[in-house]
Amino acid sequence: MAKVIIYSTDGCPFCAKAKSFLTEKGISYDGIEVQSGSSVWEEMKKKTGSGSLPQILIGDEPVGGYSDLVNLEAGGELSQKLGLAEEGKGVPLYDVIIIGGGPAGLSAAVYAARKILKTLVVSKDIGGQVAWTYDVDNYLGFSQVDTADLIAKFEDHVEKYGVEKLVGAEVKALELTGKLKKVTTVDGDSYLSKTLIIATGKRPRPLNVPGEKELTGRGVTYCSTCDAALFEGFDVAVMGGGNSALESVFDLMKVSPKIYMVSLTSVTGDEILQDKVMSSPKVEIFTEYKILRIEGESSVEGIEIESLKTGKTKKLSVQGIIVEIGLLPNSELVMDIVETNRTGEIIVDSRCHTGVSGVFACGDVTNVPYKQIIVAAGEGAKAALSAYDYIIKQR
Amino acid sequence: MSKQIKIYTNPGCPYCKMAKEFLLKKGVEFIDYDVKNDKDAREEMKKISGGALRVPVISVCNEVMVGFDRGRLEQALSCLEQSSKIE
Structure with a gap:
């Protein structure tokens, strides 16, 4: 990535905005403090042709101030100038990527979309564990509902908000330690996101015997x-x-x-x-x-x-x-990164935070007790709201 | 080649229903065989799938899929477009 330099001064609102903008996008920069009339100011003027603050350089190229930066991003030129277009060609950036399409993941998708977060759901299937039973009698508002119909309603609700979905995709690798989280699928496609919500649920425990x-x-x-x-x-x-x-x-x-x-x-x-x-x-x-x-x-x-x-x-x-010998949490992908309990469930706090900044978990994959559809849906909502809070605080 | 899709299902299986709804949503025609109540269909299902005892079994063009994998089914459906182009 090309080096980014930002000339700024204390008390300048657009300088602060430009810095937060870069931080939010996960772009690292060198900040140079400038006093009007100083030698640094002269140097800046020489390099950028302007004496106003802030001034931003990408590589050796002056790109202007905060509004120019925003315009570059809007026009899709920013990543090109940063050299990211080559590096991560076609790697889309989301506010939140949700892994899992059960009640927790889909509820998170609805809540994220309603906060106008750019959201992607990546999941092998839709419905998750709900599809293992024929009907549901304890989901509020439905004294009895066919599970396939309930799942269809969940999906329709998500579709109403235009959430992007990648169904049938299996996640191969996750990079979670950086500011931007990277999700790579088995097909080799990668996606970047400011936050990640793990809602991968559980699977039947196998016997692990020959045959x-x-x-x-x-x-x-x-x-x-x-x-x-x-x-x-x-x-x-x-x-x-x-x-x-x-x-x-x-x-x-x-x-x-x-x-x-x-x-x-x-x-x-x-x-x-x-x-x-x-x-x-x-x-x-x-x-x-x-x-x-x-x-x-x-x-x-x-x-x-x-x-x-x-x-x-x-x-x-x-x-x-x-x-029918019980279930295993689908937490293998993050086992080395986030904290899990003895049974492999991801440990979360009351706001669905894992120990890793910007990474949230909800539903049956977590240590939250009572594995119920309504609990999973509630936890999904919480995870999305926590992801929203996290993004707001980064600004 | 209009009815190229056969789906073998159990009325009590949610995945079967989801698979059928997916096909309906895609607007493709299919023949549904109830393998719980129709023993001949159950035998045919086993025969075409190499002995599968799992539903749904879905046959699209020349491909036979055991279980409902939406991604794979969607991919398999592309053969319908190709064949209609040839027609």
């Missing part, structure tokens, strides 16, 4: 709502001992001849659900068992489990596996 990756979508599923119906007539293993696992077993009782429930611990879900599941002759429960491997060539054929108490192993013939 799992290869057979995902071929009998292994993490979305019971979506795929359990395809297991009609199959013997199925449900991994996990909580409510989600019990609900999966309950759904399968209608379509599967035999259901095995395999859990590392004792079954912990709601008692009413436990009673229903345990009284079914179709269901066999293995508590304090771990899974060793999933077997099958082109589809699931069985699993091998091991008793934690006796070490004895057992093979179960199943054609379907539903994994």
